[in-house]
Amino acid sequence: MSSPAVDARGVDKYFGRFKALDGLDLTVETGQVAGFLGPNGSGKSTTIRVLLGLLRADAGAVRLLGGDPWKDAVALHRRLAYVPGDVTLWPNLTGGQAIDLLGRLRGGLDRGRREELLARFELDPTKKARTYSKGNRQKVALVAALASDAELLILDEPTSGLDPLMEAVFTGCVLEAKEQGRTVLLSSHILSEVEKLCDTVTIIRQGKAVESGTLEDMRHLTRSSVRATVTGDPAALASLPGVHNAEIDGDRISMDVDNDHLDTVMRSVTDLGVRSLVSNPPSLEELFMRHYGDELAALNGNRGSAA
Amino acid sequence: MSALTGTGTLTRFILRRDRIRMSVWTVALVGTVAMTIPTLDEAFSTDAQRQARAALMDTPTGILFGGPGYGLDDYTLGAMVVNELTMSLLIATAIMSILHVVRHTRAEEESGRAELLRAGVLGSGAQMTAALVTVALLNLVIGGLSGALMAGYGLDATDSLAYGLGLGLAGLTFGAVTAVCAQLTEHGRAASGTAFLAVGLLFMARVVGDLAERGGGPSSWASPFAWVQQARVFDDLRWWPLALYPLSILALFGTAYALAGRRDLGAGLIPARPGPAAASPLLNGVFSLHLHQQRGSIIAWSVATFLFAISFGTLATEVEGMLDSNPDLMAMLGGAAEDVTAGFLGVMSGYVVMAAAAQGILSVLRARSEESAGRAELVLATAVGRVRWYGAALAVGVLSTSLLVVLGGLGIGIGALSSTDDSSWIGTMLESALSQLPVALAFVAATALAVGAVPRLMSLVWAWLGYSVFTTMLGALLGMPDWALNLSAFGMLPQPPVEPFEAAPAAVASAAILAALVLALAGFRRRDLAVG
Structure with a gap:
């Protein structure tokens, strides 16, 4: 396989005394859609700006499309397109003018695709940017990025201002980009979006990558939720290794099962005579909660004591 | 809820937000006055020296940045301060007032912060009123302190008071001009540009009038730059030219409020139109x-x-x-x-x-x-x-x-x-x-x-x-x-x-x-x- 599209190792970035990135690792293989997940302020945008050569890493090694993002910025930027999280446009340019300008500065865009994307995103290109809502400004940047022939798309929370219909359009566009063999780095705090689109996920917290891998790999590390109705007494299941939070109600049981114990637990369930069985794979939400759960607990604790 | 609900809170907020900015202007301008009075007193200590200086003030360049020339015949310290300093002070207060009013009216609307505030319990006229109250306060404090300094130095107290009041009111008038300009376009930058242009024209009107005849011609009287000196402070004090300030301030504020009442928040009186759907080849x-x-x-x-x-x-x-x-x-x-x-x-x-x-x-x-x-x-x-x-x-x-x-x-x-x-x-x-x-x-x-x-x-x-x-x-x-x-x-x-x-x-x-x-x-x- 060719070298990864994005390869960051041990990246530190300070703003004054504040450590925004703390030994961050991030790898995106060519041709993949990579999710970059983390709450607000965890360092997602800072990482992306380091990748774009807008900020200089204080330590660590960063390679982007095989080059140095700081030194080779211009050459690398011809091969990528970027949508910032908070798009600000020139108030006196129309959306159409801004799209064309950004395209020309990158080195051209596909006229046909530009028109098609404008129609799909239902964007009026004759309006001045100052009259656009946040969502519409985001659409301008999205159209400009997607109408390019960039091999790498860097999208920073691209759907944060879009309505659900437009989110669906966006999802379609990213899947098409993937089919065309483009690489996508998608930062988000919306789990369902990442789950829907991404091959790999990196979870970032306080400037550090705390978990990364394919969704499959990560699911192996966690638990599936299983609900079953059996002929026999389900009580015995509760004490099996790898079973958590078992709740028994007559002949029904619901439980969380460690994925590496799923096989043995399922054998025991079938031995009891299955009448119905529902098993859900772990959601990214659970993965996420595992890493931010303590923050959430602290938050709830504060709220509890305040109340 | 009246149009002015929340003006008090907003006024305090502006004073808090701009406390450094406003203090710097005050110290700089009042400091200039404080520095100038004793320097002039020492530099021109004899009658002969003062009359020589007066002759210089009677030249075109002198009139341009001096004024209509009241008090040049007997160029006492008071007359000297008024002739030498007034235009510099007025230009400075004009810049200060324009920046202040635009900053707290149109620039707030343009940034979207006004929307956040107006969604709260805040009257439609509160922001402009708070901007005007604070600009009035700022100008009157500067004028008042300048007048007090002059009186404190031993100059005639009544004339000092009139001069300080005139300075303050002139600055406020420029603020009122800005309030009208801020209604015309959607942009803070264009609003301050229009206001600077208007004030520039008023300045030129005074220069043309003052050069045309001693004591100022008709076009001088059209300009707020002239009225302070037309009160003939430290020469032959007359109060009524100062009354032109409140009259024009009221007229300008009235106009600004009327214009503001006719438009939407964030909109200008000159509406935005759709533009081209594609960039011209020049924008490349x-x-x-x-x-x-x-x-x-x-x-x-x-x-x-x-x-x-x-x-x-x-x-x-x-x-x-x-x-x-x-x-x-x-x-x-x-x-x-x-x-x-x-x-x-x-x-x-x-x-x-x-x-x-x-x-x-x-x-x-x-x-x-x-x-x-x-x-x-x-x-x-x-x-x-x-x-x-x-x-x-x-x-x-x-x-x-x-x-x-x-x-x-x-x-x-x-x-x-x-x-x-x-x-x-x-x-x-x-x-x-x-x-x-x-x-x-x-x-x-x-x-x-x-x-x-x-x-x-x-x-x-x-x-x-x-x-x-x-x-x-x-x-x-x-x-x-x-x-x-x-x-x-x-x-x-x-x-x-x-x-x-x-x-x-x-x-x-x-x-x-x-x-x-x-x-x-x-x-x-x-x-x-x-x-x-």
Whole structure:
């Protein structure tokens, strides 16, 4: 396989005394859609700006499309397109003018695709940017990025201002980009979006990558939720290794099962005579909660004591 | 809920938010008064000295920045303060009031902060009222303290009071003019531009009137710049001209409120129209982008500078008229009528250079605001390098500044030609303005260096411009030492037609400017982009 599209190792970035990135690792293989997940302020945008050569890493090694993002910025930027999280446009340019300008500065865009994307995103290109809502400004940047022939798309929370219909359009566009063999780095705090689109996920917290891998790999590390109705007494299941939070109600049981114990637990369930069985794979939400759960607990604790 | 609900809270908020800004203006202006009174008292201690100074104030340049000339016959300390200082103070309070009112009305709407506030329990007129209350407070405190200082120095208390009140009310009037301008367009920048233009025209009206006849002609009376001095403080005090201030303030505020009541929040009276769906082939690079962004501002500055320059130039007739009617004056200024006119026009071209410098600073600062707004990020994430982006911005700054200098020189020349029928003025005045081009560009380079390498120091550039203007207008009068005068940018290079052009200092200055621009680019290439 060719070298990864994005390869960051041990990246530190300070703003004054504040450590925004703390030994961050991030790898995106060519041709993949990579999710970059983390709450607000965890360092997602800072990482992306380091990748774009807008900020200089204080330590660590960063390679982007095989080059140095700081030194080779211009050459690398011809091969990528970027949508910032908070798009600000020139108030006196129309959306159409801004799209064309950004395209020309990158080195051209596909006229046909530009028109098609404008129609799909239902964007009026004759309006001045100052009259656009946040969502519409985001659409301008999205159209400009997607109408390019960039091999790498860097999208920073691209759907944060879009309505659900437009989110669906966006999802379609990213899947098409993937089919065309483009690489996508998608930062988000919306789990369902990442789950829907991404091959790999990196979870970032306080400037550090705390978990990364394919969704499959990560699911192996966690638990599936299983609900079953059996002929026999389900009580015995509760004490099996790898079973958590078992709740028994007559002949029904619901439980969380460690994925590496799923096989043995399922054998025991079938031995009891299955009448119905529902098993859900772990959601990214659970993965996420595992890493931010303590923050959430602290938050709830504060709220509890305040109340 | 009345239209004024929440005005009190908002007023306190503005005072809190601008406490440093307002204090600096107050200290700077009142400090100037405090410094000037004793200096004038010492520098002109005898009658003879004072009358010699009075004669100088009766020259065209003296009238331009002095006033209608009340009290020149018996030039006491009070009359001296009024004649020497009033215009500088009024120009400063005008700038202060315009910036303050736009900052708290139209700029708030443009940024969207007004929307957040107006969604709360806040009356529709509260923001404008709070802006006006605070600008009134600021001006009256400055006027009041100035008057108190004068009375404290032993000048006549009633006259001091009238003068202080007049200063404060004049500043407030400029604030009221701004309140009307802020209703017309959607943009803070355009609002302050319109207000500066309006105030500039009012200033010209006074100059034309005061030059036309001793004590001020009809066009003087149209200008708030004139009314303080028309009260004849420290000469033969009359209060009624000061009544023109509250009358015009009420009329202007009434107009502003009426206009504000007729439009939506955030909208201008001139509505926005749809634009082209695609960019023209001309908008194809960063230079054309920067130019497109600053187009309106460059055109406005060019037109304003050119028109003011022409009108300055036509004052040459008034100058010659004064010399004809007062041969002693010519003798005193030593020399031919042409030299006096040249001296006067040379001073005018100095002011053109100041305007060009201010425009140059603003132009380079646009690059900084592109950066802080996140638009530079969008562009620099495309195949555009740092040096190309910032270099193009600096090119726009250098070119627009040069354009203003040329237009200014040309304008003064054309104005002088039209009033004297002497076509040699065009070449002379162009040379005069161009000789100072490096001075204007020095401000562009200094701003470029600050933005490129040390953004924290950006405000120092304004301080330098303010200091340079201050020393040009008052430095010699205040007897400032040579080293302090030499820190001023204006006067760095000899200026024709009064002094001959010298190539060596101009070349040194140009080299320094070039070096600063290169350093600025290098600095911008090395530092992190300001984001978020």
